[in-house]
Amino acid sequence: MFRTLLVANRGEIAVRIIRTCRDMGIRTVALYDDTDLSSLHVRLADACVRLSSGAIYHDAPALVQIARDCGADAIHPGYGFLAEHDEFARACEEAGIAFIGPSSTALARVRDKIATLETVRAAGFAVPRHSPQAYRASEWEALRAAAGRLGYPLVLKSYSGGHGHGTRLVREPTHLESIAQHAHSAALTASGDDRLYLEEAFLPARYLEVQIVGDRYGNLVHLGERDGTIQHNHHKVVAESPAPYLTDAQREDLWRQALAIGRLLGCSNICTIEFVLDAQGHVHFTEVKTRIQVEHPVTEMRTGIDLVRTQIRIAAGEPPGFSQDDVALRGCAIQARINAEDPWNDYLPSPGRLRRFRFPGGPGVRVDTYAYGGCDVPVRYDPLLAKVIAWDDTRAGALQRLRRAVADFAISGVQTNLPLVQRILDTPEFTAGTYDSEFNRQPLPGAEVPDDHLRDLAVAAALAYLRRRSDTAGALPNRAGSGWHRDSRRLPQ
Numbered sequence: 001m002f003r004t005l006l007v008a009n010r011g012e013i014a015v016r017i018i019r020t021c022r023d024m025g026i027r028t029v030a031l032y033d034d035t036d037l038s039s040l041h042v043r044l045a046d047a048c049v050r051l052s053s054g055a056i057y058h059d060a061p062a063l064v065q066i067a068r069d070c071g072a073d074a075i076h077p078g079y080g081f082l083a084e085h086d087e088f089a090r091a092c093e094e095a096g097i098a099f100i101g102p103s104s105t106a107l108a109r110v111r112d113k114i115a116t117l118e119t120v121r122a123a124g125f126a127v128p129r130h131s132p133q134a135y136r137a138s139e140w141e142a143l144r145a146a147a148g149r150l151g152y153p154l155v156l157k158s159y160s161g162g163h164g165h166g167t168r169l170v171r172e173p174t175h176l177e178s179i180a181q182h183a184h185s186a187a188l189t190a191s192g193d194d195r196l197y198l199e200e201a202f203l204p205a206r207y208l209e210v211q212i213v214g215d216r217y218g219n220l221v222h223l224g225e226r227d228g229t230i231q232h233n234h235h236k237v238v239a240e241s242p243a244p245y246l247t248d249a250q251r252e253d254l255w256r257q258a259l260a261i262g263r264l265l266g267c268s269n270i271c272t273i274e275f276v277l278d279a280q281g282h283v284h285f286t287e288v289k290t291r292i293q294v295e296h297p298v299t300e301m302r303t304g305i306d307l308v309r310t311q312i313r314i315a316a317g318e319p320p321g322f323s324q325d326d327v328a329l330r331g332c333a334i335q336a337r338i339n340a341e342d343p344w345n346d347y348l349p350s351p352g353r354l355r356r357f358r359f360p361g362g363p364g365v366r367v368d369t370y371a372y373g374g375c376d377v378p379v380r381y382d383p384l385l386a387k388v389i390a391w392d393d394t395r396a397g398a399l400q401r402l403r404r405a406v407a408d409f410a411i412s413g414v415q416t417n418l419p420l421v422q423r424i425l426d427t428p429e430f431t432a433g434t435y436d437s438e439f440n441r442q443p444l445p446g447a448e449v450p451d452d453h454l455r456d457l458a459v460a461a462a463l464a465y466l467r468r469r470s471d472t473a474g475a476l477p478n479r480a481g482s483g484w485h486r487d488s489r490r491l492p493q
Contacts, residue, residue: 001024001025001026001312001316001318002026002073002074002098002312002315002316003026003027003071003073004026004027004028004029004070004071004072004073004074005017005021005026005027005028005029005072005073005074005075005076005100005312006028006029006031006063006066006067006070006072006074006075006076007028007029007030007031007041007045007076007078008031008057008063008075008076008077008078008081008082009031009057009076009077009078009079009080009081009083010031010032010036010039010041010057010370010381011039011041011370011381011382011384012368012369012370012384012386012387013078013079013292013294013368014030014039014041014078014370015040015041015044015368015369015370016308016368017076017078017308018030018041018044018045019044020306020308020309020312021312022044023306023309024309024312026074026312027046027047028044028045028046028047029045029046029047029048029049029066029067029070029072030042030044030045030047030048030049031048031049031050031051031057031063031066032048032049032050032051033050033051033056034050035376035378035379035380035381036376036378036381037376038374038375038376039370039375039376040369040370040371040372040375041370047070049066049070057081057082058081058082058192060082060085060087060088060091061091063075063082063088064088064091064092064095064097067092067095067097068095068097072097073096073097073098074097074098074099074100074312074315074316075092075097075098075099075100076100076308076311076312077099077100077101077291078291078292079291079292079293079294080190080382083101083290083291083292084107084111084289084290084291085107085111085191086104086105086107086108086111087104089101089102089103089104089107090104098315098316099315100269100311100312100315101269101270101290101291101311101315102267102268102269102271102290103268105266106265106266106267106268106290107290109265109266110265110267110287110288110290111160112159113157113159113197113287114130114131114132114133114134114159114197116265116287116288117130117285117286117287119264119265120261120264120265120285123260123261123264125257125260125261125285126282126283126284126285127284127285127286128199128200128201128202128276128284128286129150129199129200130150130197130198130199130200131146131150131197131198131199132146133146133197134159134195134196134197135195135196135197136184136194136195137180137181137184137185137188137194140177140180143176143180143196143198144176144177146198147170147173147176147198148173150198150200151200152170152171152172152173152201153169153170153171153172153201153203154169154170154198154199154200154201155167155168155169155170155198155199155200155201156168156169156170156179156180156183156196156197156198157196157197157198157199158183158186158187158190158191158193158195158196159187159193159195159196159197160187160191160192160193160195166183166184166186166187166190166191166196167183167234168180168182168183168234169201170201180196183196184196199286202276202278202279202284203279203437203438204279204436204437204438205229205276205277205278205279205436205437206227206229206243206245206276206277206436206437207227207228207229207231207274207275207276207277207437208225208226208227208228208243208246208254208274208275208276208277208283209225209226209228209272209273209274209275209289209293209295210222210223210224210225210226210254210255210258210272210273210275211223211224211225211226211270211272211296211299211307212258212259212262212267212270212271212272212273213269213270213271213307213310213314213320214262214267214268214269214271214314215268215314215318215319215320216268216314216317217319219319219320219323220259220262220263220267221259221320221322221323221324221327222255222258222259222324222327223299223302223303223305223327223329224241224242224255224299224302224303224327224329225241225242225243225246225251225254225255225258226239226240226241226243226295226298226299227239227240227241227242227243227244227245228295229435229436229437229439230424230430230435230439230440231440232347232440233347235294235337236294236295236337237336237337237417237420237421237424238334238335238336238337238421238424238425238430239295239298239334239335239337240298240332240333240334240335240395240398241298241299241302241329241332241333242302242329242332244395244433245433245434250281250283253283254275254283257273257275257283257285258273258275261273261285261288262288265288267288267290268314269290269311269314269315270291270292270296270307270310270311270314271288271289271290271291272288272289272293273285273288274286274287274288274289279436292307292308292311294337294384294387295335297333297335297366297368297387297389298333298334298335298389299333301333301364301366301389301391302329302330302331302332302333302391303327303328303329303330304328304330305322305327330393331391331392331393331394331397331398332391332392332393332394332395332397332398333389333390333391333398334389334390334395334398334399334402335387335388335389336387336388336389336402336406336421336424336425337384337387337417337421338369338384338385338386338387338388338409338416338417338418338421339383339384339385339416339417340352340377340383340384340385340414340415340416341383341415341416341417342415342417343417343419343420344419345415347417348415349379349383350377350383350414350415350416351376351377351378351379351414352376352377352413352414353374353375353376353377353413354371354372354373354374354375354376354377354411354412354413354414355373355374355412355413356373356410356411356412356413357371357372357373357375357410357411357413358373358408358409358410358411359386359388359408359409360388360404360405360406360408360409361408362401362404362405362408363401364390364391364392364397364398364401365388365389365390365391365401365402365405366388366389366390366391367386367387367388367389367405368386368387368389369385369386369387371385371386377413377414385411385414385416388402388405388406388409389402390402390405395433399425399430399431402425403422403425403426406418406421406422406425407422427439
């Protein structure tokens with residue numbers, strides 16, 4: 001097993017990795033820049049290294065050199081940044097450092113998303129219609145012509161990136177140019193490659209993903225599916241497992257397809273096979289994510305399997321420690337993504353210092369976060385502040401626990417999307433599990449405020465009014481009434 005592991009990431013996923021390493025007796029080294037100095041992952045790691053490069057977590061040579069200097073024999077990339085870059089994985093392998101994830105060869109095989117789609121289609125699986133090549137920002141006319149051939153609505157996707165960056169839905173031809181400009185820019189920022197390819201859009205649709213685990217000995221198992229239909233900017237706001245709208249037959253077929261595609265593509269370690277379910281109930285493969293995902297706690301809560309520990313064991317050459325027969329999918333788990341942003345002001349990021357940060361607990365509730373009271377929320381990174389996950393034997397029970405957990409948060413110093421999440425969880429469509437991708441376009445109903453809440457607000461407003469008046473009214477300090485103070489001001493007789 002590894003002795004020292006470099007966490008090549010930040011935020012809540014870095015905290016998550018460090019905690020599992022501590023359970024396994026592995027020393028950890030964290031990375032940070034000046035804006036992340038107060039983050040919890042810096043405080044929990046055994047050692048910390050400041051990033052001086054302007055490329056920060058994207059600087060592969062610098063990260064490999066840091067790993068060498070601190071004696072790390074493994075690097076965990078988390079998600080985003082360099083997690084799916086085959087060049088980074090290859091640099092780690094050449095330096096004799098284990099990359100916690102698939103091999104560089106496997107990463108290179110699936111990084112070409114168009115080739116991946118063609119490979120899966122040739123094997124007999126359904127995939128969306130797509131452009132035969134990717135286009136740079138300078139190839140606008142070629143992109144527009146390809147869009148015309150494919151038809152609308154369509155999806156623009158980053159050729160090299162993931163994590164939602166560069167992905168944009170285009171419903172009409174008149175919107176293509178402006179949306180493509182933003183997508184090119186987002187893809188370049190996220191992955192250093194501005195190329196986009198086009199894919200047929202299914203509307204309405206549902207987005208499904210199957211977590212699979214593969215070791216070096218050819219064993220491949222699935223850990224059930226997750227739904228990630230409710231999104232904003234192609235980041236999943238709410239995710240749950242199992243998908244509430246699937247029949248048993250659909251679910252079994254989805255798992256079968258995921259395992260077959262995983263074997264076809266040579267997936268190993270932790271990977272996610274992503275699908276889209278169209279309005280007719282047909283499943284289409286869209287892509288494979290060769291890393292741990294933001295929504296992995298949903299799977300962990302249902303299976304009881306630590307996915308980060310599993311990643312590390314497999315990277316060390318050990319078997320995952322379980323077979324398909326050992327995987328028990330119990331109950332229901334639902335995750336909400338808590339962001340430092342203002343949903344009522346065009347989702348503007350809300351960086352700043354957290355004056356107060358109280359998160360929920362209780363049976364079946366888990367919170368993954370890097371934050372605490374007094375911590376800084378930096379402006380340069382994703383606004384993800386925390387993830388709250390609730391589990392119960394039934395979906396209704398898990399939903400009620402999640403509603404309670406979201407209401408228990410107390411955060412001040414930054415704006416958050418907590419009110420938005422509360423409204424989503426209270427909608428009839430989500431309660432019934434009948435939502436689809438068009439849910440994201442519907443205006444959410446206004447929150448109903450109970451009478452006792454209105455009463456409490458009235459009392460708070462009255463107390464605030466009285467306090468403000470008392471603060472401005474003239475008053476003598478207590479010491480002015482003492483005998484000593486009165487005598488000191490008495491005039492001589």
